[in-house]
Amino acid sequence: MDFSNLIADRMLEVKASAVREIFKVASQPGVITLAGGNPAPESFPAEEIKEAAMAILTQQPSVALQYNLSEGYPRLREQLANRMEKKFGIDMSKNELIVVSGSQQGADLTTKALVNEGDGVICEEPSFIGCLNTFRTYKAKLYGVRMNDDGMDMEMLEETLKNNKNIKLIYTIPTFQNPSGKTTSLAVRKKMLELAVKYNVIIYEDNPYGELRFSGEEVPTIKSMDTTGHVIYAGSFSKVFSPGLRLAYLVFDKGIMEKIVVGKQATDVHTNVFSQMIASYYLEHYDLDAQIEKIRLLYKHRGEWMLTCMDKYFPKAASWTRPEGGIFIWVTLPEGIDTQKLLSEAIEKKVAFVPGVAFMTDINQPTSALRLNFSTMPDDKIEEGIRILGELLAEKLG
Amino acid sequence: MDFSNLIADRMLEVKASAVREIFKVASQPGVITLAGGNPAPESFPAEEIKEAAMAILTQQPSVALQYNLSEGYPRLREQLANRMEKKFGIDMSKNELIVVSGSQQGADLTTKALVNEGDGVICEEPSFIGCLNTFRTYKAKLYGVRMNDDGMDMEMLEETLKNNKNIKLIYTIPTFQNPSGKTTSLAVRKKMLELAVKYNVIIYEDNPYGELRFSGEEVPTIKSMDTTGHVIYAGSFSKVFSPGLRLAYLVFDKGIMEKIVVGKQATDVHTNVFSQMIASYYLEHYDLDAQIEKIRLLYKHRGEWMLTCMDKYFPKAASWTRPEGGIFIWVTLPEGIDTQKLLSEAIEKKVAFVPGVAFMTDINQPTSALRLNFSTMPDDKIEEGIRILGELLAEKLG
Numbered sequence: 120m121d122f123s124n125l126i127a128d129r130m131l132e133v134k135a136s137a138v139r140e141i142f143k144v145a146s147q148p149g150v151i152t153l154a155g156g157n158p159a160p161e162s163f164p165a166e167e168i169k170e171a172a173m174a175i176l177t178q179q180p181s182v183a184l185q186y187n188l189s190e191g192y193p194r195l196r197e198q199l200a201n202r203m204e205k206k207f208g209i210d211m212s213k214n215e216l217i218v219v220s221g222s223q224q225g226a227d228l229t230t231k232a233l234v235n236e237g238d239g240v241i242c243e244e245p246s247f248i249g250c251l252n253t254f255r256t257y258k259a260k261l262y263g264v265r266m267n268d269d270g271m272d273m274e275m276l277e278e279t280l281k282n283n284k285n286i287k288l289i290y291t292i293p294t295f296q297n298p299s300g301k302t303t304s305l306a307v308r309k310k311m312l313e314l315a316v317k318y319n320v321i322i323y324e325d326n327p328y329g330e331l332r333f334s335g336e337e338v339p340t341i342k343s344m345d346t347t348g349h350v351i352y353a354g355s356f357s358k359v360f361s362p363g364l365r366l367a368y369l370v371f372d373k374g375i376m377e378k379i380v381v382g383k384q385a386t387d388v389h390t391n392v393f394s395q396m397i398a399s400y401y402l403e404h405y406d407l408d409a410q411i412e413k414i415r416l417l418y419k420h421r422g423e424w425m426l427t428c429m430d431k432y433f434p435k436a437a438s439w440t441r442p443e444g445g446i447f448i449w450v451t452l453p454e455g456i457d458t459q460k461l462l463s464e465a466i467e468k469k470v471a472f473v474p475g476v477a478f479m480t481d482i483n484q485p486t487s488a489l490r491l492n493f494s495t496m497p498d499d500k501i502e503e504g505i506r507i508l509g510e511l512l513a514e515k516l517g
Numbered sequence: 518m519d520f521s522n523l524i525a526d527r528m529l530e531v532k533a534s535a536v537r538e539i540f541k542v543a544s545q546p547g548v549i550t551l552a553g554g555n556p557a558p559e560s561f562p563a564e565e566i567k568e569a570a571m572a573i574l575t576q577q578p579s580v581a582l583q584y585n586l587s588e589g590y591p592r593l594r595e596q597l598a599n600r601m602e603k604k605f606g607i608d609m610s611k612n613e614l615i616v617v618s619g620s621q622q623g624a625d626l627t628t629k630a631l632v633n634e635g636d637g638v639i640c641e642e643p644s645f646i647g648c649l650n651t652f653r654t655y656k657a658k659l660y661g662v663r664m665n666d667d668g669m670d671m672e673m674l675e676e677t678l679k680n681n682k683n684i685k686l687i688y689t690i691p692t693f694q695n696p697s698g699k700t701t702s703l704a705v706r707k708k709m710l711e712l713a714v715k716y717n718v719i720i721y722e723d724n725p726y727g728e729l730r731f732s733g734e735e736v737p738t739i740k741s742m743d744t745t746g747h748v749i750y751a752g753s754f755s756k757v758f759s760p761g762l763r764l765a766y767l768v769f770d771k772g773i774m775e776k777i778v779v780g781k782q783a784t785d786v787h788t789n790v791f792s793q794m795i796a797s798y799y800l801e802h803y804d805l806d807a808q809i810e811k812i813r814l815l816y817k818h819r820g821e822w823m824l825t826c827m828d829k830y831f832p833k834a835a836s837w838t839r840p841e842g843g844i845f846i847w848v849t850l851p852e853g854i855d856t857q858k859l860l861s862e863a864i865e866k867k868v869a870f871v872p873g874v875a876f877m878t879d880i881n882q883p884t885s886a887l888r889l890n891f892s893t894m895p896d897d898k899i900e901e902g903i904r905i906l907g908e909l910l911a912e913k914l915g
Contacts, residue, residue, distance in 0.1 A: 127633050173571065181558035182761075223783070232524060374519060380533060388619055
């Protein structure tokens, strides 16, 4: 059937995620994939999750398998609120916490609650393609703001806020950003919050990688400095526990609770109860911080090893970020190098990455950058993949 | 913080679901709740789910806990497609099936893909409040079409389609409808499909209760008669397996696959993998039809018992549907009886139901109807609840 006259306008410009399409190629046997954003499967606490699943289905099957509240499983909400308060210094007397089905849903519900068609959303340039597509499906107008080494360019941010009265939201991943691996400095975080208050817009602080620091010093979350309610914070279990269970949480000022919850009701009623109870059991009986520490050590090793290989195999004309945590490195090539074409050539040699254009607010903007991931491949594959890419780049760059 | 200048227009008229608010009252100890839409918890196959969870976390933890495809877990998609073909006579060579996080999400993704702000959605009057709110959050214009005993009034449907060129979607629950318990006849189904083709609009056939027939004869799904691709079908695990696991599936013409999948990616990436694998394991190792047969017997008993009690305790001036399956009975009182006020009085006597106004496209439309649920309460509570309601009604109706 020809649906062309029936499709809603909001979907016309949204294409299947380039990243997820690359995954299909990259998941073929023998491909060294530096394209994904998956956590290392060996980091999943599978035994503890099995114990939790058993205990829950033995003791409380009627709760785990029945409908539950849209706000989330009550005990898990309490546990997470305590963690937010103690570990992140967020004042939970002024805020609410709800459980959502992954932090992408957090962005979806936030956009649903706040952004009219035609309203503006400011995004880091480059930024996470998944959320850019979320904003696009609400017909938001995207305004890209250049990422410097210390985060979004604050002059350009203020200029954009000043010149566009339609802006509702600033979307930021301040720590170990996807795709750049950059961390926004404390000074820039303070300035961003000051501007959000001044122009009365909301910051959506997406923090899935924030606890995965393996060098350098912690920087406080923007939410922990928020005294006016201008920050919606998204934390996630995907990178520290399991992405397959689809668990994340939003923390926000009480004033917007009703609209976020109504949005959740109308979207998918509530998040998987069994998984919420598994996470709750784990927080009760195990030490999430110790689990995170194991992941940090693993990613420190892999991240530093990838950088070592890049130093060895990549030509001088390429430059790249040196992240202090997270799972991504961003490579910038001289202007004019087409990284989509480069990807086709790399895939012939059985190496996959994501071309930079996928992360741009304007997908027609040429970009000579690319994203590498270091969380899933073992050392020898990292070296082989980087060596092959290095050879390809050397051919291009002479 | 005062969010009044920041909230998106789409959320202004959507309130927290009245039904879910009533649940909070109704879940207090000692309340006989005939308000919910929960399946009987004793119907959950908890032991089999435990076995499945164990096997999966022992044999394939890295798959169960990792990211997976937006379309759904491949093996589960195959199993469900086979079931659709064999049991429902749906031609899967022309259709796609994807797994979603409950059938409410099916309605959300369908609306996202098809309905512009201001586009029309035709709904049965009364209809399921959850999906009415989904449509409202997309700023769809709702057109209610009166439910006769054999389904939507077809003259009124055609009139509505003829007079409103903005209509994109017809929302129907043709079998054991929520809230009325009514089943749309074969003739009306055929006519509805004919009109959908004639006016080139899509039917969203929501069928969570369809397999819970305990008397009368099966009526084919509208999707099984669809040769042109005008029907999107939603099936669900919530009423036959477990709602807490949030599993449902959409079946639709291949022509709309990309947009539905992109919507799913932008909304929550993919459905909980562990739960999908549990359902897949169950379908592989157990007999879902035997499980459904057990639920049918339980609900036949409870539904018929509730009707027996109503015959005994309800005054003659009240009338009600006599469903052949599902979990709901719809009671119509003489005009002028305010069932919201009646609810307050009933709750004082520790009985809860849902007033009819919750199910209307226009929430300001007065309605003297109410919805009763018979799936969760034991016999003695059903009798006590109906007796108390009957006494209240007798007072009102004299």
